Amino acid sequence: MQDLLHEIEQFCLRHGISETRFGELALNDKPFVSQLKSGRDLRGSTAQRLRQFMAEYGESAPATGDASGRFPAGRLAFPHRDLTGIGQLERHEILYLLDQAEQWVELNRQSAKHAGLLGGMTIINAFFENSTRTLLSFEIAGKRLGADVVNMHAAQSSVKKGETLIDTAITLNAMCADAIVIRHGSSGATQLIADKVDCPVLNAGDGQHEHPTQALLDALALRHKLKERGQASEDFTGMTITICGDILHSRVARSNILCLQAMGASVRVCAPPALMPAGIEAVGAQPFHDFDAALAGTDVVMMLRLQSERMSGQFIPSEREYHHLYGLTKARLEYAAPDAIVMHPGPINRGVEIDSEVADMIDRSIITQQVEMGVAIRMACLDILTRSARGVEGWS
Amino acid sequence: MKQANPLTITNGQLVTPGGIVSGALRVENGMITALGADVTAQDGDDTRNARGKLIAPGLVDLGVFAIDKPAFHFGGITRAALMPDQSPPLDYPSRVNFIAKSGKPDLWVHPLAAATSGLGGKQLAEIALMKDAGARGVATGRGWIADSGVMLRLLQYAAMLDLVVVAHPEDGNLTGEAAATAGEIASRLGLPSAPAEAETLALARDIALAEMSGARVHFRQVTTARGFDLVREAKSRGVNITCGITPAHFMLSDLATADFRTFTRISPPLRSEADRQAARAAIADGVVDVISSGHDPRGPEGKRLPFADADPGMAGAQTLLAMTMGLVRDEVLDTERAIELLASNPARLLGVDAGALIVGHEADIAVIDPDAPWFVDRTKMEATSDNTPFDRQGVQGRVQALFKGGVQI
Numbered sequence: 001m002q003d004l005l006h007e008i009e010q011f012c013l014r015h016g017i018s019e020t021r022f023g024e025l026a027l028n029d030k031p032f033v034s035q036l037k038s039g040r041d042l043r044g045s046t047a048q049r050l051r052q053f054m055a056e057y058g059e060s061a062p063a064t065g066d067a068s069g070r071f072p073a074g075r076l077a078f079p080h081r082d083l084t085g086i087g088q089l090e091r092h093e094i095l096y097l098l099d100q101a102e103q104w105v106e107l108n109r110q111s112a113k114h115a116g117l118l119g120g121m122t123i124i125n126a127f128f129e130n131s132t133r134t135l136l137s138f139e140i141a142g143k144r145l146g147a148d149v150v151n152m153h154a155a156q157s158s159v160k161k162g163e164t165l166i167d168t169a170i171t172l173n174a175m176c177a178d179a180i181v182i183r184h185g186s187s188g189a190t191q192l193i194a195d196k197v198d199c200p201v202l203n204a205g206d207g208q209h210e211h212p213t214q215a216l217l218d219a220l221a222l223r224h225k226l227k228e229r230g231q232a233s234e235d236f237t238g239m240t241i242t243i244c245g246d247i248l249h250s251r252v253a254r255s256n257i258l259c260l261q262a263m264g265a266s267v268r269v270c271a272p273p274a275l276m277p278a279g280i281e282a283v284g285a286q287p288f289h290d291f292d293a294a295l296a297g298t299d300v301v302m303m304l305r306l307q308s309e310r311m312s313g314q315f316i317p318s319e320r321e322y323h324h325l326y327g328l329t330k331a332r333l334e335y336a337a338p339d340a341i342v343m344h345p346g347p348i349n350r351g352v353e354i355d356s357e358v359a360d361m362i363d364r365s366i367i368t369q370q371v372e373m374g375v376a377i378r379m380a381c382l383d384i385l386t387r388s389a390r391g392v393e394g395w396s
Numbered sequence: 397m398k399q400a401n402p403l404t405i406t407n408g409q410l411v412t413p414g415g416i417v418s419g420a421l422r423v424e425n426g427m428i429t430a431l432g433a434d435v436t437a438q439d440g441d442d443t444r445n446a447r448g449k450l451i452a453p454g455l456v457d458l459g460v461f462a463i464d465k466p467a468f469h470f471g472g473i474t475r476a477a478l479m480p481d482q483s484p485p486l487d488y489p490s491r492v493n494f495i496a497k498s499g500k501p502d503l504w505v506h507p508l509a510a511a512t513s514g515l516g517g518k519q520l521a522e523i524a525l526m527k528d529a530g531a532r533g534v535a536t537g538r539g540w541i542a543d544s545g546v547m548l549r550l551l552q553y554a555a556m557l558d559l560v561v562v563a564h565p566e567d568g569n570l571t572g573e574a575a576a577t578a579g580e581i582a583s584r585l586g587l588p589s590a591p592a593e594a595e596t597l598a599l600a601r602d603i604a605l606a607e608m609s610g611a612r613v614h615f616r617q618v619t620t621a622r623g624f625d626l627v628r629e630a631k632s633r634g635v636n637i638t639c640g641i642t643p644a645h646f647m648l649s650d651l652a653t654a655d656f657r658t659f660t661r662i663s664p665p666l667r668s669e670a671d672r673q674a675a676r677a678a679i680a681d682g683v684v685d686v687i688s689s690g691h692d693p694r695g696p697e698g699k700r701l702p703f704a705d706a707d708p709g710m711a712g713a714q715t716l717l718a719m720t721m722g723l724v725r726d727e728v729l730d731t732e733r734a735i736e737l738l739a740s741n742p743a744r745l746l747g748v749d750a751g752a753l754i755v756g757h758e759a760d761i762a763v764i765d766p767d768a769p770w771f772v773d774r775t776k777m778e779a780t781s782d783n784t785p786f787d788r789q790g791v792q793g794r795v796q797a798l799f800k801g802g803v804q805i
Contacts, residue, residue: 087584186702187586188656208586234734254586278591279580315698 004047005036010052016074026053065109071096074394078384082194082201085210086258086361094262095234098220101380105224107227108144108375109391117383118147118390121178126152126168127204128184133346133371134204134214141378147178165189166196173197178389179382187251200385202378208249213377214345219263220373222300224340225366237264242294242336243285244270244326245304245353246315248277252345253304257285270294272325274315275306276308291326295335302343303328303354319352328354333364341366399426399802404437405761411453411735421451423759426801431753446763449796452735453643456751457713458640458742459535459616461692463495465503466711467721467779469805471689472795474503474760477746480510481537487513489529496530502800506746508535508562511550517541520550527557532746533614535562537646537664540598542568547602551611560612560745565598565623566664575704578663581650588704591674592667594621603630606637614745615639617690619664621674628683638745640686643719644710644785646675652785658699658706660785660794662690665708679737680728686745687737689716695782709791711779713753715786721766721793731766759802768794 012022012033023032027049036042070092071077077096080088089097092292107113123142127135135151142149154168163171165184169192172180179200182190187207194201205211205381225234241260247253247269260267261284269280280287288294295301306322333340342358342365344351350356359365387395406420410431422441437443439613454474463478468476478495480486486495487510499505509531513519515538534554540563541547554561574590576582579607582589599615603626606613618627618639627639643661649669652660653748660666678684692709699706720734743751750758772789774782798805 028762129670164697165702165705166696184702186705188704189702191656192700192702207702208588210586251586254584277583278578278589279583282580347454 002049002318004042004168007054008033008036008050011057013076014073015057016076022078025057067338071099075388075396081385081388082190082203083212083381083385084201084203086212086215086255086262087210088156089212089262091262094219094259096217097216097377097380097384098223099383101216101220101376104376104379105220105310105373106142107137108372113144114146115144116146118142118145118178118386121147121386121389122176123147123149123179123181123382124152124172124177125149125181126154126172126180126183127203129205130153130188131183131204133374134183137371137374138202138204138378141375141382144375144377145382147382165192169193169196169294170230173199179386199389202381205251208251208254209370210255211251212255212259213381214252215259215373216381217370217373217377218256218302218343218345219259220377221366221370222343224369224373229339235263236260239265239299240268240297241265241300241302242268242270242288242298243302243304244291244294244328246252246275246306247271247280248275249302249307249310250304254283256302257283261285268298270296270326275310292332295332298336298340300341300343301328301333301336304345305347305349306353308349323352326353327351328358330355330357333358340364341372343367397661397774400424401760402438402441403444403759403799403802404435404441404495405446405451406437407445408449408451408763410451410753411732413732413736415732421753421761423761423799423802426759426803428753428755428757428759430745430755441503443457444763444797450731450764450766451753452762452764453739453751453753453757454762454798454800455738456742456746456748457691457716458614458686458688458745459508459690460688460713461690461709462780463499463503463505464691464693464711464713464741464780465499467691467693467711467777468503468580469798470778470795471713471716472762472764472798473689473713474762474798474800475506475743475748475750476503476691477506477508477532477742479535480508480515480535485510485515485537485770486526486531487515489525492526492531493529499702501803502805504800506530506532506748506783509559509775510534511561512541512546515539516541520546520553523553523559524557527559531559532748533560533562535616536564536571538564540566544601544605548605548609549614551605551609555609555611558612560614560747562614562616563602565595565602565615565618567594567597570594570597573704574665575661575708576653577650577667579650579668581654585654585703586658587653589665592620592671594768595620595664596626599623599626603627603635603637606635609636610636612745613637614686615647616688617641617645617664618684619645619667619675620671620679624674624678624683628678631683633764638685638741639683640688641679641684642688642690642712643716644690644712646679647719648672648785653669653703656703657785658701659710659783659787661703661706661708662785663708663712666738676723676728679723685737685741687716687720688742689713691779693779694783699783709783710785711777711781711783714777714779715784715791717764717795718770718772718793719786724766725792759799761799762795763797765796766791766793768792768796770794
């Protein structure tokens with residue numbers, strides 16, 4: 001009996017169907033599996049029917065999901081309704097998102113970039129904070145997938161004073177969006193909205209918390225660069241990656257620390273004490289204040305933008321002094337591993353955190369590739385998160 | 397409402413300053429007239445059988461932010477000291493006078509006068525006039541007074557008037573807009589945070605000023621291990637200070653904020669688990685003098701927001717007794733000591749004859765079943781709002797009957 005139950009569980013897992021669905025398909029008896037678990041008695045003939053059903057099912061309905069078998073089938077490959085942060089993801093889910101994005105990288109390089117996957121669906125980009133590239137990237141991603149994309153810009157202050165954020169969320173929900181993309185200046189805002197709406201919610205940056213699509217696109221861009229150099233591998237095991245800049249206020253840093261670690265890299269963070277969050281070691285990153293020491297032997301350098309208002313005495317004495325200590329110059333890059341890769345989420349402050357000659361090194365800098373991958377990653381996220389609503393086999 | 401007939405509550409466990417005594421308690425004209433094992437009901441008395449439960453003084457809640465009678469009565473609170481952070485602030489004698497009368501007869505409100513005009517921390521308010529209008533203490537409000545000169549002069553003035561100064565020990569320059577305590581959780585969540593040392597700094601300064609001025613200073617909430625050490629050390633030197641805590645800081649640590657629930661956004665922010673353990677130790681070894689609710693009901697407009705944007709505060713009046721009885725069950729303190737922290741000590745700080753079962757005191761009596769189990773359910777709260785971080789938690793300890801001035805509420 002236990003054997004049979006185990007077989008059924010494995011079968012459901014492999015084919016991405018729920019146990020109720022299994023009961024319905026096999027015996028037209030939805031609660032069958034749960035009753036079996038709580039000790040329902042079974043006739044030998046029924047057991048035989050079940051085994052026969054499972055044997056035949058494989059032939060009639062091939063397992064969904066990717067053919068390589070590296071990921072669980074169907075919805076189990078990515079069993080989340082929302083994408084609120086890298087913190088909620090398992091390693092294999094991150095890899096699945098990256099793999100799924102590859103097809104969109106290909107498509108985006110062709111002249112006909114349209115895929116009608118999301119035809120008829122409405123995506124709302126609700127941006128409560130100014131953004132140019134992320135908004136553009138999400139808009140392009142939605143449109144290339146064939147969805148109707150609507151952008152909502154709301155000045156943070158007016159929303160804060162007027163209705164509560166949850167009321168705003170309920171308003172958006174009432175318009176029957178099929179996915180909502182949120183950027184907000186406060187940590188946790190995306191989670192708050194996700195709890196109140198019926199459709200998938202994507203985090204496009206919430207305060208100083210997370211910016212998951214940025215971390216995913218960084219990982220994808222890095223993977224492509226490694227492939228180009230013939231060092232292709234699925235993840236970043238054995239690599240050392242240094243993130244330098246305003247770690248304290250950076251959601252990009254937080255998402256990247258989590259994502260890169262999940263993919264096997266060892267992560268260093270480098271910032272002056274005023275811009276280093278407390279307890280960052282507990283998150284798994286190794287903190288440095290000395291940029292040269294942080295760079296020593298590192299395979300990838302990820303520079304973060306420093307907001308100009310933070311450079312005028314509050315956190316840093318001056319731009320000049322910041323560049324002196326933490327600017328990535330060609331000379332300084334010598335401390336890193338030979339051929340170390342340079343990344344930056346943009347927009348770049350040339351001459352402050354990164355020198356132009358470094359930012360523009362064709363063989364080392366992948367800053368523009370990061371932007372390119374951004375569209376692909378966002379297409380993959382929108383595709384995967386709407387599969388359930390679109391009734392894709394194995395995802396409902 | 398005056399008490400009509402004398403009342404005798406029989407067959408209870410009287411929680412007296414000298415210990416727990418089985419017996420009865422008799423009340424006439426709103427005053428306790430007799431208590432002990434040999435007290436019996438006399439002819440014409442109303443009687444009430446406590447059925448072996450605790451007969452305790454009504455709780456005195458030191459430092460609430462709103463007058464919320466249903467919640468206070470549910471929680472066994474018969475007197476509440478109101479913080480001056482009202483709209484408009486209690487920095488004017490007429491406002492104090494109005495508030496002092498507002499709860500009678502079934503709840504006595506003891507206003508705490510704003511220390512500075514508009515709680516701005518710059519100019520002393522008319523403290524002596526407010527004392528005459530009914531203020532039972534002076535408070536700095538939700539924030540601290542950044543200017544040490546102002547703070548010293550305030551303490552000297554309050555010492556002259558023999559008023560307790562209720563201070564908020566958090567260095568405002570260090571905390572700024574922080575919504576969390578610096579540490580792993582705040583870093584993971586990306587919340588604006590301030591180090592726990594903000595409390596250490598503020599306490600160190602205010603203890604020095606208290607010592608210099610001779611004022612009675614009560615730190616409404618001390619929440620960190622270092623803070624308790626400072627208070628412990630100052631008390632041993634004989635400095636006239638006391639400190640309090642609210643249940644959130646001995647029940648919860650910053651882990652509770654991990655899902656961004658704004659009901660756990662309080663001031664000071666939740667601390668580390670080590671600090672929570674230190675708080676329990678400080679309650680056990682007698683460093684903490686007062687446990688209060690910090691009752692601060694916040695509606696959806698203040699709480700249905702992202703964590704850092706939400707208003708700080710929790711509705712605590714209903715759960716104050718049950719959470720403290722939890723400490724008794726955990727053997728952190730005993731029942732007499734719990735009642736001392738909840739009623740006797742705050743009454744003494746405010747200088748009111750209440751908070752203890754003593755002949756001649758106002759008959760504010762709570763009959764408490766210390767083991768009665770119940771669920772905290774935010775959808776069924778008596779309070780004006782539902783912002784409790786203890787939602788769905790099973791607790792024990794509930795008030796069965798409450799009397800104010802001998803009259804059952």
